[in-house]
Amino acid sequence: MNPQELHDRLQEIFRQVFDSETLMIRDETTAAEIEGWDSLAQINLVVGAEERFGVRFQTAEIRSLKNVGEFKRLIAGKLAAS
Amino acid sequence: MSALTEAKALAAEGKKVEAARRLRDGLSSRMSYLDQTSAAKLADSLSEGLPPVRLAVLGSSTTAQLLPLLRLHAFKEGFRLELYDAPYDAYQQEILDEKSGLYAFKPQAALLYVNHRDARPGPAEAEAERWAALWTRLRERAGCAVLTNNFDVPVERAWGNLDAARTDAGLGRLRRLNALLAEKAGAGVAVIDVEHLSALHGKESWHDPRFWHHSRQAMSFDGLARYAAEAAAVLAAALGRSRKCLVLDLDNTLWGGVVGDDGAEGLELAGSPNGEAHLEFQRYVKELGRRGVLLAVCSKNEDERAREPFKKRPDMVLKLEDFSAFVANWEDKATNLRSIAAQLNIGLDALVFVDDNAGERELVRRFCPEVAVVDLPEDPAGFSRALDARRFFETVSVSKEDARRAAHFQAEAARESLRRGAPDLASFLKDLEMSAEAGPFTEPDVARIAQLINKTNQFNLTTRRSSEPEVRALMADPAAWTLAVRLRDRLGDYGLISAVIARRSGSAFEIDTWLMSCRVLGRGVEKLAFNRLLAAARAAGAKELVGRYLPTAKNAPVKELLPSLGFAAAPDGAWRLSVAGAKPQEVSIRDESPRAA
Numbered sequence: 001m002n003p004q005e006l007h008d009r010l011q012e013i014f015r016q017v018f019d020s021e022t023l024m025i026r027d028e029t030t031a032a033e034i035e036g037w038d039s040l041a042q043i044n045l046v047v048g049a050e051e052r053f054g055v056r057f058q059t060a061e062i063r064s065l066k067n068v069g070e071f072k073r074l075i076a077g078k079l080a081a082s
Numbered sequence: 083m084s085a086l087t088e089a090k091a092l093a094a095e096g097k098k099v100e101a102a103r104r105l106r107d108g109l110s111s112r113m114s115y116l117d118q119t120s121a122a123k124l125a126d127s128l129s130e131g132l133p134p135v136r137l138a139v140l141g142s143s144t145t146a147q148l149l150p151l152l153r154l155h156a157f158k159e160g161f162r163l164e165l166y167d168a169p170y171d172a173y174q175q176e177i178l179d180e181k182s183g184l185y186a187f188k189p190q191a192a193l194l195y196v197n198h199r200d201a202r203p204g205p206a207e208a209e210a211e212r213w214a215a216l217w218t219r220l221r222e223r224a225g226c227a228v229l230t231n232n233f234d235v236p237v238e239r240a241w242g243n244l245d246a247a248r249t250d251a252g253l254g255r256l257r258r259l260n261a262l263l264a265e266k267a268g269a270g271v272a273v274i275d276v277e278h279l280s281a282l283h284g285k286e287s288w289h290d291p292r293f294w295h296h297s298r299q300a301m302s303f304d305g306l307a308r309y310a311a312e313a314a315a316v317l318a319a320a321l322g323r324s325r326k327c328l329v330l331d332l333d334n335t336l337w338g339g340v341v342g343d344d345g346a347e348g349l350e351l352a353g354s355p356n357g358e359a360h361l362e363f364q365r366y367v368k369e370l371g372r373r374g375v376l377l378a379v380c381s382k383n384e385d386e387r388a389r390e391p392f393k394k395r396p397d398m399v400l401k402l403e404d405f406s407a408f409v410a411n412w413e414d415k416a417t418n419l420r421s422i423a424a425q426l427n428i429g430l431d432a433l434v435f436v437d438d439n440a441g442e443r444e445l446v447r448r449f450c451p452e453v454a455v456v457d458l459p460e461d462p463a464g465f466s467r468a469l470d471a472r473r474f475f476e477t478v479s480v481s482k483e484d485a486r487r488a489a490h491f492q493a494e495a496a497r498e499s500l501r502r503g504a505p506d507l508a509s510f511l512k513d514l515e516m517s518a519e520a521g522p523f524t525e526p527d528v529a530r531i532a533q534l535i536n537k538t539n540q541f542n543l544t545t546r547r548s549s550e551p552e553v554r555a556l557m558a559d560p561a562a563w564t565l566a567v568r569l570r571d572r573l574g575d576y577g578l579i580s581a582v583i584a585r586r587s588g589s590a591f592e593i594d595t596w597l598m599s600c601r602v603l604g605r606g607v608e609k610l611a612f613n614r615l616l617a618a619a620r621a622a623g624a625k626e627l628v629g630r631y632l633p634t635a636k637n638a639p640v641k642e643l644l645p646s647l648g649f650a651a652a653p654d655g656a657w658r659l660s661v662a663g664a665k666p667q668e669v670s671i672r673d674e675s676p677r678a679a
Contacts, residue, residue, distance in 0.1 A: 016117075
């Protein structure tokens with residue numbers, strides 16, 4: 001999967017979780033910048049990414065996301081390994 | 083497009099009723115967790131106006147993800163949840179402290195969202211007593227219905243297969259405890275069988291240890307969605323809102339084949355794999371009847387014909403006396419469902435409708451949205467599960483007042499639906515987006531045409547039979563005019579379903595054969611065929627159309643066909659129509675014939 005496709009599909013998940021058709025994410029986007037990005041939303045993002053990308057996060061990875069860029073690197077790494 | 087996307091689009095257009103219906107119909111255990119969270123938000127925006135129910139959730143683990151899903155599935159059951167979310171793992175304090183938020187909330191129902199970690203070590207009997215005492219306290223103080231989980235037996239078995247034999251711990255004790263909880267429930271306490279659900283779902287994916295460690299999630303998220311659906315169904319039952327009556331189609335639902343065409347003796351029942359599958363479905367239905375679900379028949383058939391298999395076939399599991407209502411006629415099924423509800427003095431919202439024909443299901447969904455409609459798979463081997471999975475007939479013991487309220491509610495609904503009157507069939511037919519291809523018989527269709535000619539008994543004007551060579555001879559005969567009709571709609575392709583044969587005879591155009599498959603009865607195909615017939619008669623310079631109805635034991639459905647199209651009775655027993663004065667019939671079927679006449 002190329003980086004743009006990964007970005008677009010992840011953005012789609014963000015839009016669904018935060019119920020916004022126009023939400024744009026950048027690598028630097030952090031939880032503080034998006035209204036409603038709380039622990040519940042965090043879990044929905046992780047579960048959504050597992051469903052849509054067919055990857056599996058490890059227990060420690062579920063809570064270690066600093067920003068969108070890190071989330072993307074994590075998914076890309078798992079896709080490359082599979 | 084997914085049901086969720088469609089429902090969202092409808093809601094965005096302001097079509098709330100349609101959006102709600104699409105969302106309800108599309109909600110199944112196959113919808114992913116992420117989509118269910120979106121569906122839950124949409125449901126929240128569409129729940130206004132539904133009867134509110136106050137539910138207190140008492141969780142020993144995290145409930146944040148559960149609550150929106152509970153609201154979603156309650157919406158599917160037809161009510162709007164007002165929730166009290168008790169503090170994390172404080173269910174015992176909340177129940178024991180009469181000044182707790184739980185009691186201040188005055189719930190109509192309380193849900194004990196607990197799991198196997200909450201079962202204390204020791205003998206199962208003492209532990210079951212402890213739970214029963216908690217239920218009693220809660221029920222007496224809050225005066226509400228109590229719903230509780232039983233215990234999901236974990237995947238890991240340190241003792242291996244011997245784990246099942248342990249009585250003080252492990253798998254054996256949990257199973258024993260679950261059996262005891264089931265015995266002690268009743269009287270205002272309903273147990274949600276989480277152990278069964280976890281097995282149904284697949285134990286390995288029921289509990290996800292990562293999310294237990296991360297944030298004390300007792301179930302995986304797709305497990306949680308399944309649980310929420312089950313809990314909502316049990317809640318509906320606890321409030322006296324479960325369905326009361328199962329309405330069944332006959333042909334290709336209770337048996338294989340069409341009784342009007344195949345006769346009672348020709349139906350598939352015992353002895354063929356397909357017939358056995360229908361019988362297995364009958365056994366499941368019989369069991370529903372035994373436990374108090376009302377059974378009814380709604381079939382497009384002659385009444386007498388529809389009853390024959392029950393009288394003549396000893397292998398039928400269901401008997402006529404199992405049914406509280408038996409309606410077999412040629413009216414549309416929405417009208418018949420209304421009359422069944424009126425006969426039984428229950429509301430349309432107490433009915434569950436089962437029919438193998440997707441067109442009938444769509445009609446009922448449209449005109450009786452209160453009726454629950456089961457989407458049967460094509461293979462009868464899947465009928466029982468498709469019905470069972472919907473949990474329509476959940477039952478728990480309910481208080482007298484609950485029962486009275488429910489009865490009152492049903493009576494109101496019954497009156498309301500009767501007031502609403504007959505459905506607007508014309509607009510329904512339009513919405514089916516039917517299209518037809520009609521043209522002369524062609525070689526690739528000969529086998530199918532001969533089959534229709536030789537098998538169709540009901541919608542058959544003359545019941546004249548012809549073999550494949552005879553059909554070919556007709557195709558070569560310049561005096562003969564033939565028409566084969568294929569029908570499609572947005573629900574599927576019905577294939578070649580009607581055939582007409584006419585002959586030039588002097589100044590007349592004589593109808594030799596006119597037949598149609600009963601699967602497309604009531605769609606207006608006969609009107610489309612008539613228009614073609616009329617156009618052909620005109621093109622041939624004929625002055626009149628002549629037809630005959632040759633009655634048989636089975637073809638009553640076409641008795642009124644010719645007069646309904648304007649034909650007049652002639653002294654010789656024929657029906658005649660002057661071509662000059664005849665007008666084409668209005669049809670809702672788009673003509674997509676390659677060379678439309």
